Amino acid sequence: MALSKHPAKGAQSIVPVRCITLLTDFGEQDVFVGILRGVILSIAPEAQIVDLTHLIPPQDVRQGARALARAAPHFPPGTIHLAVVDPGVGTARRPMAARIGSQWFVGPDNGLATLLLKRAQRAALACEVVVLNRREYWLREVSHVFHGRDIFAPVAAHLACGVALTQLGTPLADPVLLPFAEPQPTAGGLRGEVTTIDRFGNVLTNIEPAHCAGGQVERVRLGQFEIGGMVRTFAEGTTGALVALWSSEEHLCLAEVNGNAARRLSASPGDAVEVFIVRPGSSEAL
Incomplete structure (x- = not known):
């Protein structure tokens, strides 16, 4: 060669x-x-x-x-x-x-x-x-x-x-640029999508804290599953519990404590994820 x-x-x-x-x-x-x-x-x-x-x-x-x-x-x-x-x-x-x-x-x-x-x-x-x-x-x-x-x-x-x-x-003036979906507002908060499944089965999404505009995540829905609130670490909860947290790169992540959330949720890239948000001073989700 x-x-x-x-x-x-x-x-x-x-x-x-x-x-x-x-x-x-x-x-x-x-x-x-x-x-x-x-x-x-x-x-x-x-x-x-x-x-x-x-x-x-x-x-x-x-x-x-x-x-x-x-x-x-x-x-x-x-x-x-x-x-x-x-x-x-x-x-x-x-x-x-x-x-x-x-x-x-x-x-x-x-x-x-x-x-x-x-x-x-x-x-x-x-x-x-x-x-x-x-x-x-x-x-x-x-x-x-x-x-x-x-x-x-x-x-x-x-x-x-x-x-x-x-x-x-x-x-080259026109490099190929693929469309990547951005989270969209809903009556209750936001709708985003699954972007990546990592080797631990964690489900990463395209939703970042900035998309929540200062509100608090009350619950997250993917398919028939709902996860209440947010935790700070992957170990925060009992084994088998589904949790939501911000990943190390500040993306909404769904995980199963000591388990595989993607398998549990039957999640794949492109699946819709709904986030319900509570604003400061409000007791109800948007």
């Missing part, structure tokens, strides 16, 4: 080594993740590589976008996020790279960067997006079915070596 003929000579002595994160739906059975790491290290041998997760559900771009948005704020400026959840690989979908605030994204233009771009827009952070079309920064031979290896990994490595974003491609 031949590597790019432009390894950004001398760049490593000029710029600090950057962290490269990896997020994919490749799983852990095959060698695909190891190959990505090998390509990166062949070009940027001092790169610091961090595996976020390789267990995104296959082809689930939306879950990939959510996971990336959860992880990115915890990394330092200059971090390069290489993400590959790419059901459209080899089709007309565009390869892209972006500077989003002080970090970078490399991956398919299929909405995987949606939440990073929207967050940056809300915070008025500078963004620059390019379509990757400078083949000298790819591997010499490009497969129709493994752009993670042949395009995205080498591009991330060249960024880590100090190659400018504008050298890697031309401006």
